[in-house]
Amino acid sequence: MRLDFGRKFITRLSMTGAFNLPNEYWLNIQATQKDIENLQTYLFERETPLTTGELVSFYIESRIAFEQQAAENKQKSGGKTYLPRDAYAAGDALVFPALGWRRGTVAAVRDGRNPSIGSFDVLTVSMDDQTERLFAARLETHPLNDEPAPVPQSDSLNLDLILREHGASIQRHLESALEADENLVQIAGRWFPRALLVDINQGQLNLAEAVLDMSGGEPLPTTALMKDIELPAGENPKLAEFSLNHALQNDERFDEVGPAGQVLWCLHRLEPDHVREVPPPLRYIEIEHDRGKMDSAMKSLEAQLDDELTPTEETDSRGGIDSIIITLIYPHLRAGTLPMSARARKLFPTAYESPRVRFTLVDGKTGQRIPAWVVRKHGYVFGLREWYKAHQLIPGSLVEVRRGKNPGEVIVEAKTQRASKDWVRTVIVGADGGIVFAMLKQAITAEFNDRMVVHVPDFKALDPVWEKKRSFDDLLLLVMRELAKSNPQGHVHAQELYAAVNLVRRVPPAPIFSALADRPMFKHVGDLHFRLDEDIK
């Protein structure tokens, strides 16, 4: 196929004839319409949906082949290719592959003199740089007369190297270009030409709904649905599967909930309420604050708190972490969820497009399998309410999350210990809806974080406090005041305040820490401990 890319970069044939593409070529590459057509043809020929990552390799190879061909055509257009065995006459235009495809014109021909060689000609060639050079002709034996030896591939053309150095950026821009093309459809990260899709009718979709109904909310792979749906015989099974996926995706009854690389379908209406909607304890009403007020110690503490509402750095990549220990805060305990913090995100399954991902949590001690959901958009994992109850966890309890042995599985383990009674901070709700903290002896079943532990004797007793909807400033003052009472010096640690505020309102660390840093009434007394000075307004 002859392509005509909008080329802005100079490709190179080196002095040895080796073809190169400069580094900037890959840094600034833009997918053209011709590129997309080329990829469509590739998908047509393969008849198999492919991911952007799989298409990137073909895209790069096509570009290299095109640029190489274009460079060679350009070089060869200068005249006859010089071969030492051929005879030439004055006036002949020649190109010299072994000299980086330089060009020249034969100015004169004379007999060569070399007793070791025998009879041959010597050409005087006027080169394109105005120099004169001599070349042998009618020379029967010379390596250049043979088929050109394969030129060692330049690193600039090594697919693996290009993928390693530029793969991510090339994939990003290719993804955008593919998304903009209406002739392609994407399901679960795989692309395919729309024109090749098999028609799926309403009756077949109704059948799929019935099959999922029968499964009682348990997600099923597309292949399981295909068994009960009569698709035209003779279709390529992969194509049929992709077409069914596409039809299901465009029908609001169905939800794709598989982790990346796996397609699982569920009925929207059979999904748990708190997967479709954010559980009330996790709902955060934006509080205006300035992150710039936080000092490095606060930012460091913020990163350790594993709050899903803390903004994640874009550079965070998956991998590198095999397990983390999360300190539960009340909202997650109440909702039966775990936060998808920047660190936790690396352990839970993700997806290309699905906003919800169904997976399995496995109790690290008992092996109990717990159906769970990653709600990507809102950053939490749902499905642990009963498990928390069974382990009698409290706000401040430690939960370990580990990478599972099998894909799609994550291990969760409460840091349980022999039940004992211990003095811990306990929240007591007054008849007026006010809260106070007191150190009381409580039954403890799991290890906890000393600063974040707060025993809540009755979850429902806190509900009216949540519903009061105090202003953030009032709430902060109230909680700070109550916490200060339980310390002889009246000092409150930022971490204690974060855990306590979240007993009555969902607030990430940043607004609390910014307020501590910014408001004069909070006096820093060292090591992130603060004292309330109510004389200062």
Next chain:
Amino acid sequence: MSLLKPNAQTPFHIDFDWWKQNERDWQVFLRSLLCAEHQESFADVEAGDLIDWVDPETAEVKAVDGVQNALMTHCALLPEFLPERTALVEAVFRTFLSNGNVPLSAEELSARLGRPADTILRTIAGPRVYRGLRPLLKSSVTE
């Protein structure tokens, strides 16, 4: 010529230009070193005559001293060219022919020939220049 006294680390080489200008029998001597095959094929080529040498990679032609080139690219590379028992000057001279006249110090020559470095140095750094064997001048290096 440099006024610095050469030592065991000073590189030497065959200064063909000096030799050609200062010794009349150089042509006869060079030709005598050719192998039997080249003695025959170069019968009509005088030492010092230029021939068309063809680059084995690009087929570009360059004018080179025919006898000297044949000697250094073929004859001097034959195993019999460097006999085990030969005069020191002869051995040094032939070593340079066989290595393409890459400069070597007395110490390096000693390692190759198994003769004491100071003996080599005394021989080739003395007042008499044998067969163009001379220290490599700095100007030659930077050329």
